[in-house]
Amino acid sequence: MDKFIANLTDALSNSALWAEFRAGIWETLYSTIVATFVACILGLVLGVLLVVGEKDGVRPLPAPVMRVLNFVINILRSVPFLILMLMVLPLSALLLGTSIGTLASIPPLIIASAPFVARLVETSLREVDKGVIEAAQSMGCSPFQIIWKVILPESKPSLIAGATTAFITILSYGAMAGAIGGGGLGKIAINYGYYKYNYAVMLIAVIFIVILVQIFQSLGTWLAVRSNKQLTRTRRRKKRKSK
């Protein structure tokens, strides 16, 4: 305990350490943002295919295609993240010339989270009222118009909420990546807490991660509620409070 307090006072006055935290926060942010962005695009495409491609979907795809798609997504989702990361790192080396550091952790983050995002998107899109899709069909919408002008806009609030969940999941994956050569706050926490038994620094790193999660969750919830026109103004206020 004495050691912890000594470490803590030391950490709080150590400007080199604070520079390290600043860099760590930046690395965590940019790897998470880049990975979330790419994973959301991939996940959106896959999620749309999962929903519109099924047998009585808007644009049915051949059953074997759907089976392969579901199979690949399930496999990727069932491999634990750390192991998947180790398996994908050679790809980073191939693509980016390095398998160590923040940059190298981005491709594995994308590959690990895109299938998860696809399932989130799938859930959101399935919430769109079948009757509304039918109404659009009755007006002569093409399958593409239904996806682009009905399904996606109608599920926008839910998709924003899903993107927030994706962001936070990828942030925590990124922290784990610190254990195997990734950068960011996760690396700082593991370096100090695991290798140097400096729990004070680890705690500070964790606190930063918690703060980032809180900020982005609040932002995401606010955006999702604000964009949802299905909630009238009073109900919207109530909903925001209950979150």
Place this chain on the structure above:
Amino acid sequence: MIEIQHLQKTFPTSDGAFTALDDVNLTIRDGDIFGIVGMSGAGKSTLVRCINLLERPTSGHVVIDGEDMTALSPKALREKRRSISMIFQQFNLLMQRTCLDNICFPMEIAGVPKAKARLRARELLETVGLPDKADAYPAQLSGGQKQRIAIARALASNPKVLLCDEATSALDPTTTRSILRLIQDINKRLGITVIVITHEMAVVEEICSHVAVLEHGQVMETGTVEEVFSNPRSEAGRRLVFPDGVSLDQFPVARVVRVVFNGGSSYEPLIASLAIDCGVKVNILGADTRNIDGKAFGSMLLGLPQDNTEAAKAMNYLKSCHDVTVEEVQDYHG
């Protein structure tokens, strides 16, 4: 003109094929308000969905203005659907769009320039009586207002046919009446053919010119509303016109008779057969009857129609009934 020819629709289910439509044949003339009425599960929605091919018929044809819907390519079908609008029980508005943008939607699909579409949408808001709701979202509207927006949206593509699937079934009676009046008005002013699907005879009575009675996927009878109402020929038609076994129409009463039941068959069939066999509708002004083992005891006051020959017909019929005595009440005060 809409011609439905030998339409058959079967759904594969876990216990074999289910026939939802069985050799349906109908002709709907331009400018008519055509009612399709039947109990829940009769196949009404399936039938109307076969008209714009939301549901593909198993066999048979839907011919609209000489064009066989079932033979169109997907692209031609989408094109054709723009001239056949549909409104629904659950309104099916886009919840994330304003009312104005909802009305613009079909024009957006058809590639109408945005400024022109908005202008037309504002006109349509006027038509349906909601000019101040342009920027409101559907969640902020009442059921009746939502259906008005849905009607405006349906009109945006200048359709020739309007399909209404239980369009008033989620609304209260007053709102139902105002929506029906709007539909009638649209039919008159724009000459749009309207097909009204409903399980309520009152809706048919209110606005339809022709009606088809559907039961178990079959058309049991079809004709003008007057024909079917005054003399329903099918069992299904009679059940719909006289849901309680009697006509519930109210009309001015000229003569009142007291009918005393002395243990004959119960009174409902008597009133129903009075309507069916003689074509005379009577008002039940009051009744104090008891059914004992399916036999009726007690008395009932009936109001006879003003038409003397009709009233005489009814009197003769009642007098010919067993176990019933009839007497005229002179000083009845309702």
